[in-house]
Amino acid sequence: MTETPTPPPADLVVRGAVVLAYSEADGVHFLPDHDVVVRGGVIEAVQPTGEPVPALETIDAHGMVAMPGLINCHAHSPMVLFRGVAEDVSEERWFNEYIWPMEVNLTDDDIELGARLAAAEMISTGTTTFADHYFGMEQIARSTDESGLRALLGLTYFSSDGPAGLERGLAFAESWGGKAGGRITTALAPHAPYTVGHEDLVATALAALDHDLPVHIHASESRIQTKHSIDREGVTPIEVLHRAGLFEARLLIAHGIGIVPEDVATLAAGRVGVGSAAKGYLKHGTDTTPVRLLRAAGVPVGLATDGAASNNTVDMWETMTAFALVQKAVERDQAFLSARDVLEHATVQSARAIGRGDDLGRLEAGYRADLLLVDLSGPRTQPVHDLAATLVYSAHSDDIDTTIVDGRVLMRGRKLLTVDVPGLVAEIAPRLPRLTDRSHGRSIQDYNA
Amino acid sequence: MTETPTPPPADLVVRGAVVLAYSEADGVHFLPDHDVVVRGGVIEAVQPTGEPVPALETIDAHGMVAMPGLINCHAHSPMVLFRGVAEDVSEERWFNEYIWPMEVNLTDDDIELGARLAAAEMISTGTTTFADHYFGMEQIARSTDESGLRALLGLTYFSSDGPAGLERGLAFAESWGGKAGGRITTALAPHAPYTVGHEDLVATALAALDHDLPVHIHASESRIQTKHSIDREGVTPIEVLHRAGLFEARLLIAHGIGIVPEDVATLAAGRVGVGSAAKGYLKHGTDTTPVRLLRAAGVPVGLATDGAASNNTVDMWETMTAFALVQKAVERDQAFLSARDVLEHATVQSARAIGRGDDLGRLEAGYRADLLLVDLSGPRTQPVHDLAATLVYSAHSDDIDTTIVDGRVLMRGRKLLTVDVPGLVAEIAPRLPRLTDRSHGRSIQDYNA
Numbered sequence: 001m002t003e004t005p006t007p008p009p010a011d012l013v014v015r016g017a018v019v020l021a022y023s024e025a026d027g028v029h030f031l032p033d034h035d036v037v038v039r040g041g042v043i044e045a046v047q048p049t050g051e052p053v054p055a056l057e058t059i060d061a062h063g064m065v066a067m068p069g070l071i072n073c074h075a076h077s078p079m080v081l082f083r084g085v086a087e088d089v090s091e092e093r094w095f096n097e098y099i100w101p102m103e104v105n106l107t108d109d110d111i112e113l114g115a116r117l118a119a120a121e122m123i124s125t126g127t128t129t130f131a132d133h134y135f136g137m138e139q140i141a142r143s144t145d146e147s148g149l150r151a152l153l154g155l156t157y158f159s160s161d162g163p164a165g166l167e168r169g170l171a172f173a174e175s176w177g178g179k180a181g182g183r184i185t186t187a188l189a190p191h192a193p194y195t196v197g198h199e200d201l202v203a204t205a206l207a208a209l210d211h212d213l214p215v216h217i218h219a220s221e222s223r224i225q226t227k228h229s230i231d232r233e234g235v236t237p238i239e240v241l242h243r244a245g246l247f248e249a250r251l252l253i254a255h256g257i258g259i260v261p262e263d264v265a266t267l268a269a270g271r272v273g274v275g276s277a278a279k280g281y282l283k284h285g286t287d288t289t290p291v292r293l294l295r296a297a298g299v300p301v302g303l304a305t306d307g308a309a310s311n312n313t314v315d316m317w318e319t320m321t322a323f324a325l326v327q328k329a330v331e332r333d334q335a336f337l338s339a340r341d342v343l344e345h346a347t348v349q350s351a352r353a354i355g356r357g358d359d360l361g362r363l364e365a366g367y368r369a370d371l372l373l374v375d376l377s378g379p380r381t382q383p384v385h386d387l388a389a390t391l392v393y394s395a396h397s398d399d400i401d402t403t404i405v406d407g408r409v410l411m412r413g414r415k416l417l418t419v420d421v422p423g424l425v426a427e428i429a430p431r432l433p434r435l436t437d438r439s440h441g442r443s444i445q446d447y448n449a
Numbered sequence: 450m451t452e453t454p455t456p457p458p459a460d461l462v463v464r465g466a467v468v469l470a471y472s473e474a475d476g477v478h479f480l481p482d483h484d485v486v487v488r489g490g491v492i493e494a495v496q497p498t499g500e501p502v503p504a505l506e507t508i509d510a511h512g513m514v515a516m517p518g519l520i521n522c523h524a525h526s527p528m529v530l531f532r533g534v535a536e537d538v539s540e541e542r543w544f545n546e547y548i549w550p551m552e553v554n555l556t557d558d559d560i561e562l563g564a565r566l567a568a569a570e571m572i573s574t575g576t577t578t579f580a581d582h583y584f585g586m587e588q589i590a591r592s593t594d595e596s597g598l599r600a601l602l603g604l605t606y607f608s609s610d611g612p613a614g615l616e617r618g619l620a621f622a623e624s625w626g627g628k629a630g631g632r633i634t635t636a637l638a639p640h641a642p643y644t645v646g647h648e649d650l651v652a653t654a655l656a657a658l659d660h661d662l663p664v665h666i667h668a669s670e671s672r673i674q675t676k677h678s679i680d681r682e683g684v685t686p687i688e689v690l691h692r693a694g695l696f697e698a699r700l701l702i703a704h705g706i707g708i709v710p711e712d713v714a715t716l717a718a719g720r721v722g723v724g725s726a727a728k729g730y731l732k733h734g735t736d737t738t739p740v741r742l743l744r745a746a747g748v749p750v751g752l753a754t755d756g757a758a759s760n761n762t763v764d765m766w767e768t769m770t771a772f773a774l775v776q777k778a779v780e781r782d783q784a785f786l787s788a789r790d791v792l793e794h795a796t797v798q799s800a801r802a803i804g805r806g807d808d809l810g811r812l813e814a815g816y817r818a819d820l821l822l823v824d825l826s827g828p829r830t831q832p833v834h835d836l837a838a839t840l841v842y843s844a845h846s847d848d849i850d851t852t853i854v855d856g857r858v859l860m861r862g863r864k865l866l867t868v869d870v871p872g873l874v875a876e877i878a879p880r881l882p883r884l885t886d887r888s889h890g891r892s893i894q895d896y897n898a
């Protein structure tokens with residue numbers, strides 16, 4: 001008789017959790033007393049807790065919920081530097097008098113510090129992947145590499161940059177795609193159809209197809225933008241993108257508030273997702289992404305924070321709760337969008353929205369090991385009658401105990417393991433007067449959407 | 450020469466905090482490096498940090514914000530037992546098929562356990578005073594006594610209870626008013642003008658005046674209720690209360706969503722406050738309290754959670770953020786209600802709304818020592834450009850380090866000192882199947898507002 005060879009130990013086993021699972025047939029559901037077995041950054045198995053599985057590291061998660069890490073489908077992460085600096089002003093003043101003049105002040109070092117502070121906030125609030133759209137993307141990529149997060153990164157450009165904008169964006173995408181052990185993927189990131197002209201959008205579409213890159217763009221941000229677009233160009237912002245050939249590429253649309261029924265056929269035929277940033281929509285008194293319309297059309301709607309200068313955090317859990325509340329409020333329908341549906345948007349649909357439905361957003365064999373352990377033993381989350389409702393409507397990001405990306409623990413017992421927050425805060429503090437100076441009279445752009 | 454007698458040490462000194470202060474002229478503002486000196490449960494002084502003040506207990510609050518404890522102007526605290534049990538259903542079904550049939554199941558012991566669990570959540574999320582309106586009020590009073598919280602308690606009654614309803618409510622109010630070292634004050638608590646008839650409202654008004662008790666009542670909960678009231682009775686719900694003489698008494702109105710301009714003169718002439726529970730309004734897809742109208746009329750608008758069966762928490766910090774966001778969203782005006790205004794509603798106006806503007810809601814000599822110490826050193830709350838915006842839009846209740854009521858520390862370093870949460874959760878768990886049983890076919894009331 002020959003001995004069965006002993007398999008090498010797993011890298012990580014999360015033991016005895018209630019696992020948030022998903023299937024097309026049942027949607028989001030929960031599996032009590034399950035283990036998650038991780039090897040090489042990938043989930044090898046999600047299985048009922050039985051005999052201990054040999055592993056280099058085992059986390060006892062009895063009494064906790066294991067769920068997919070949250071995916072922020074649209075962020076400008078270094079803008080945490082500007083949170084709270086432009087409050088109680090109209091959209092035009094926010095851009096033209098505050099944010100765009102202050103963004104002129106940002107050095108590469110500032111951006112890297114902002115990105116690292118945002119990474120700390122994201123890890124501590126349950127984000128494992130973020131889709132960033134900003135300047136200084138090399139610095140954000142370096143911060144991502146260090147922090148252990150996963151990101152889809154795109155360097156913002158405007159037509160006012162000339163052809164160099166797209167060229168720089170493409171060079172960034174080519175040099176950083178697949179870096180950080182594969183945790184960084186890249187996109188082309190034209191700002192918006194009202195700041196990037198038709199020819200540059202066409203060039204973007206061609207470059208995206210040539211280099212197999214997704215395109216991440218602000219579009220149809222409000223019903224008024226849609227009206228202005230129709231007045232100026234005869235078509236909706238979505239149709240502006242379509243005419244430029246962007247629907248041939250994979251497309252991630254931020255906001256999509258002004259999406260109208262005429263846009264649906266175009267959207268449904270594309271490889272496209274929409275990122276909805278509900279907290280900011282409330283704060284800015286705007287409409288919201290038409291989720292009911294997009295769900296009916298099968299267009300994935302993911303969740304997003306946008307920049308913290310507008311909504312004050314990059315906390316995706318808070319965003320999830322705001323998304324749920326806003327949808328019920330806007331539809332004036334208490335039965336619309338169950339807590340399980342909301343969890344589906346926060347996990348599976350967010351992964352699909354950024355084009356990663358095949359390897360992110362689920363705890364299932366073959367998916368990347370990006371997960372959260374959530375502790376619901378506190379008074380705000382007891383008793384539990386309906387775990388989905390507890391997660392969406394009672395729990396906060398502060399109830400996340402552990403954050404794991406690619407099988408690596410980035411936060412444990414709420415202690416951040418890859419970012420030094422006090423050190424960062426001390427480095428950022430002396431920069432604030434310079435960062436918020438608006439006396440120079442310059443601006444990144446003129447906002448006139 | 451005679452020696453100056455040494456004064457006895459203070460009971461508590463909070464040292465070196467940034468103090469959230471208020472004045473009629475300046476509204477909410479912040480005093481850096483200040484001490485709060487407490488003696489006999491009362492604030493003796495708020496003064497610049499200088500020589501150490503001799504005290505039995507000193508808390509080093511450098512780097513923290515000291516602010517008035519939050520006041521929940523309308524709660525049904527034991528309903529935390531039912532959080533998440535009735536989701537995604539219409540208002541009628543919520544009452545008639547879920548909540549009122551389940552409330553039949555509540556024993557006095559259940560209510561006491563629920564009240565204690567709610568007390569733990571309130572202390573850990575920054576509430577120091579809550580206005581409760583429920584059944585089993587003796588049990589809630591006992592829990593309040595034990596937990597160290599402050600409360601305005603009123604026993605709910607309906608006209609269907611007959612005259613015994615008011616009698617029991619009055620007996621409770623008389624026996625518990627001033628108890629728990631003065632931390633418990635009491636109110637009469639008729640349910641609503643659509644469940645308590647004119648004669649019982651008149652009797653309530655007379656009893657309130659005879660016994661110098663405030664009246665806490667649900668009224669004008671929606672625009673449809675106002676319309677129904679006008680259709681049925683010829684007047685608005687506010688005018689129904691007025692006709693019954695209730696505006697002779699001190700009055701606390703829950704919700705007030707259906708308040709219309711015709712109500713304003715009556716409201717402004719009374720000793721009245723309104724409690725607004727914004728999170729639930731979003732979740733239930735309803736309108737919201739007309740804060741702009743009430744502010745213009747000088748009617749205090751306080752913040753509230755309502756019961757956790759409808760909005761899933763009794764977290765007043767979350768309520769504060771939701772209130773701010775909802776008001777901007779509803780007014781579609783980014784400039785309406787600054788973060789400082791929101792903090793005024795959460796503190797001074799909430800105290801006035803429950804008739805305690807003279808001794809609660811401010812950190813000032815002569816006010817009760819009910820305060821929070823908030824730690825903003827985490828990544829979500831850095832950097833700080835505008836402390837009010839940081840508190841309202843970035844911080845969460847989980848950033849509260851210390852909760853103090855009447856000079857007594859109820860939570861320190863996020864550790865609850867007066868409630869045993871794991872013990873409570875274990876006691877509550879086996880009761881849940883009985884509590885949620887609806888097979889008996891009975892109900893507290895029939896909802897038909």
